[in-house]
Amino acid sequence: MVKKLFLVTIVISMIVCIFSGCSKAGDKPKVENNKVLATNEEQNVQSQSSQSEVNKMIDEKISTSKEEKVEQKIEQNSKPVVTATETKPDKKPTETPGKADKIVYLTFDDAMSNNTVKILDTLKKYNIKATFFPNIMDKPENREFQRQMLKRMASEGHSIGNHTASHNYAYVYSSVDNYIADTNKLNDFIYEAAGIRPNILRFPGGSNNQVSWRYSGKEFMGKQLIPKMKELGYQYFDWNVSSSDASAATLSKDTIIKNVLNGAKGKQKAIVLMHESAAKTTTADALSNIIEGLKAMGYSFDTLTKDSYTCQFTK
Numbered sequence: 251m252v253k254k255l256f257l258v259t260i261v262i263s264m265i266v267c268i269f270s271g272c273s274k275a276g277d278k279p280k281v282e283n284n285k286v287l288a289t290n291e292e293q294n295v296q297s298q299s300s301q302s303e304v305n306k307m308i309d310e311k312i313s314t315s316k317e318e319k320v321e322q323k324i325e326q327n328s329k330p331v332v333t334a335t336e337t338k339p340d341k342k343p344t345e346t347p348g349k350a351d352k353i354v355y356l357t358f359d360d361a362m363s364n365n366t367v368k369i370l371d372t373l374k375k376y377n378i379k380a381t382f383f384p385n386i387m388d389k390p391e392n393r394e395f396q397r398q399m400l401k402r403m404a405s406e407g408h409s410i411g412n413h414t415a416s417h418n419y420a421y422v423y424s425s426v427d428n429y430i431a432d433t434n435k436l437n438d439f440i441y442e443a444a445g446i447r448p449n450i451l452r453f454p455g456g457s458n459n460q461v462s463w464r465y466s467g468k469e470f471m472g473k474q475l476i477p478k479m480k481e482l483g484y485q486y487f488d489w490n491v492s493s494s495d496a497s498a499a500t501l502s503k504d505t506i507i508k509n510v511l512n513g514a515k516g517k518q519k520a521i522v523l524m525h526e527s528a529a530k531t532t533t534a535d536a537l538s539n540i541i542e543g544l545k546a547m548g549y550s551f552d553t554l555t556k557d558s559y560t561c562q563f564t565k
């Protein structure tokens with residue numbers, strides 16, 4: 251019934267429009283053109299000497315075979331037009347702008363382990379992309395496994411950043427040269443395994459770590475290392491939500507979920523710190539609940555790249 255009424259309105263509008271010289275208006279019966287046609291119709295009616303004259307003109311137009319063709323054309327085209335108006339409000343709002351602005355970046359640090367496999371499986375299940383800051387501090391016999399993991403991360407659309415090869419504070423924070431050498435070592439390995447050379451990094455312990463003070467003093471991070479790594483083209487990422495899964499060897503699953511979801515509350519952009527190393531079984535177990543919780547809070551998920559939002563403790 252509504253459809254019929256809609257079509258009749260279009261036909262009448264077009265006829266009036268065509269008659270009054272509004273060319274091409276009827277060629278494409280788009281929905282947005284209806285407004286224009288309706289406006290023209292109103293104007294035409296007002297400008298004509300009388301309503302009866304308009305009606306007469308309409309009658310003449312309807313009787314022509316030309317108009318029958320136009321009507322057929324509208325009929326043929328009516329389906330997609332109506333479909334578009336009906337489906338648009340249903341489909342688009344699922345990607346509402348407000349929700350799209352709320353972004354969470356899941357990040358996983360440290361030595362790749364069986365938990366990395368579990369994490370990748372869960373991310374795949376939810377079709378969510380995350381960011382990994384792995385290191386390769388484990389024994390050399392783990393290299394093949396690490397290669398496989400890195401390759402899988404890249405092929406499944408995750409972002410990979412540098413977290414130094416050794417993650418050895420005493421070594422990497424002893425000098426800028428050591429830090430660069432260890433970063434290059436890991437980047438070479440990542441490139442060999444996954445074909446990408448990361449230009450993003452996370453400093454072991456974060457950019458404000460106090461462990462580095464022990465080896466190079468309080469100003470090492472802010473005055474030496476950070477400026478140098480930036481100069482070399484790296485962007486670095488700390489976090490504004492911590493799962494605190496590093497606060498104990500293996501924190502309870504429920505605590506990890508609670509920490510992440512509470513930590514993300516009220517944040518438009520959230521970079522979540524988690525770990526993928528062997529002891530972090532509960533982090534891998536908590537991931538499904540974390541993803542579902544964040545989704546329910548209206549977050550969409552994204553990966554960190556050099557140009558993305560960042561969170562830095564030390565500038």
Ligand SMILES: [Zn+2]
Nearest residue numbers: 359360454455
């Ligand atoms: Zn780390």
